[in-house]
Amino acid sequence: MGSESEECSENEVILGVDGGTTSTVCVCMPLLPFSDHLPDPLPILGRVAAGCSNYNSVGEDAAKDTLGKVMEEALSKSGVKKSAVRAICLGVSGVNHPKDEERVLSWIRDIFPANVKIYIHNDAVAALASGTMGKLHGCVLIAGTGSISFGFTEDGRKARAAGAGPVLGDWGSGYGIAARGLTAVVRAHDGRGPQTMLTSHILDSLGLSSPDELIGWTYADPSWARIAALVPVVVSCAEAGDQVANEILNNAVQELASSVRAVVQRLSLAGEDRKGSFPVVMVGGVLEANSSWDIGTEVINCVLKTYSGACPIRPKVEPATGAALLAWSFLMKEILAGHR
């Protein structure tokens, strides 16, 4: 393997970027030598966070600016020159089509010379890689404010389910769960639905005195994240035995499991007998196991009924690191292919 030391100089680095709607993170890692085992912990030289880089939200100029800045600052923090960059992987929210990839690629090509390998993906791909440590295989389920299920096969096919926003039925998302909690309060108040503990708990948490005030509160600010912030209230009511809150969470579990199953089926990730093993990477606040009512575990239990080989993974590294590992594994593949 002497040739690798020629191709991978010790001072070379890779960059991983997780460009989301809420924040953008870049990590800089040394170019690890080819090996089946990654060092633990991973050697992160520098890490920088900034704001939104979804160009659908902030526009192309601001998105390009943010992406350029986090990479530049991560390099500076790592004490590394731009010329040391060997490969970059960006997982950027809003990248859904080849033309989106080309657009972001053209921005990054303006900054780095042609010999730098650049890989552009959707941010769900970085999240998947954060669980599989750089291997692009399996399914990732992200459930934060929004929700999406994204899957890849080893031969490069991909599929997604959900991720279409609240109007188009992302009912398992944090927004979906919280909006149903709010709806349950309105329905209990006007007589359409059963009484629920959610009424007092949600009103308390919002500092409101009557369900009548919920309409004004809801439409005063259209931000999805503001609604989704009520998920812990729904979870705590469910834990206290409230039936309405339990129904909302059970419904969300079914929704999320259904989006995973749809991806697994379309990609045949579990093989024809549906028993093959495949990773399911779980990311986002809704799936974090911080309560006795553990939505993530329930989703997996639900998926396991159909696909007994589903292997849940809660990532130990962040998506930006996943992107860096992805850049690394793509580069290694190219180097190995060049040696054949």
Next chain:
Amino acid sequence: MGSESEECSENEVILGVDGGTTSTVCVCMPLLPFSDHLPDPLPILGRVAAGCSNYNSVGEDAAKDTLGKVMEEALSKSGVKKSAVRAICLGVSGVNHPKDEERVLSWIRDIFPANVKIYIHNDAVAALASGTMGKLHGCVLIAGTGSISFGFTEDGRKARAAGAGPVLGDWGSGYGIAARGLTAVVRAHDGRGPQTMLTSHILDSLGLSSPDELIGWTYADPSWARIAALVPVVVSCAEAGDQVANEILNNAVQELASSVRAVVQRLSLAGEDRKGSFPVVMVGGVLEANSSWDIGTEVINCVLKTYSGACPIRPKVEPATGAALLAWSFLMKEILAGHR
């Protein structure tokens, strides 16, 4: 009854205003003599339409301006002076609390002298009166872009259900039906839901070539009415036998019936034995009987299972005329009370 001819001069008029989020309509009617029977057709002296007068949407100045203008123009069109106005009833969208009523009242008081009787209500009240010909009793169900159920008892108690907007679960509204139609297309496309005729019919009607484009279409313009405009597509798919579309409509029927039942129960409109007779006024595009899949009739059939005395009414006059009849009946009550 000689005293009435003294109190109701032949040249006096009443104004009825329906102030909605989409449009504002004012009608001018002669002050009819007290009688148990209204003339058919009603003598409308003038009618004028203008834009939105919901001050939550356009601001107080614009709302006040619009309301003032439609009344002035209706009088001018009727060839009647302002001094001939005896009573006005305004049903204005966005009026939900006594302080809202006071606000609108203060605007109208600026225009008309103190002897003019002014009555301010929510626009649902004008819709109810358009079905009951000025009697404030029963339940009105409005289902257009949004949906609301509003009820009144003869002794002045009132209650509402739904009308909280799409985030808070107005699933029986035009917006709710259409959003579920769009969601069904996304779910069929990503493998979470069954195939449906809605896919080709909705894409055709929007001029899109793939369900992938629906996300962009949906979030490009947040207007609820734009989504709700797809209701006829869902109805035609249901009529053609599509199961998914039928489920969406059946669900909407349950939702709308549940909002009527909630109001009827809270107000005991059907009496303690649940068998008493009461009007259910049906208003709005979703409830119009223009298809073989008749949502309005299905809603009534559903309400009748619980309340056998529900009497459906599809108004023959518009809500502005309902408001004028309401002004007339309020005034008659006051005159009669003054004679006791």
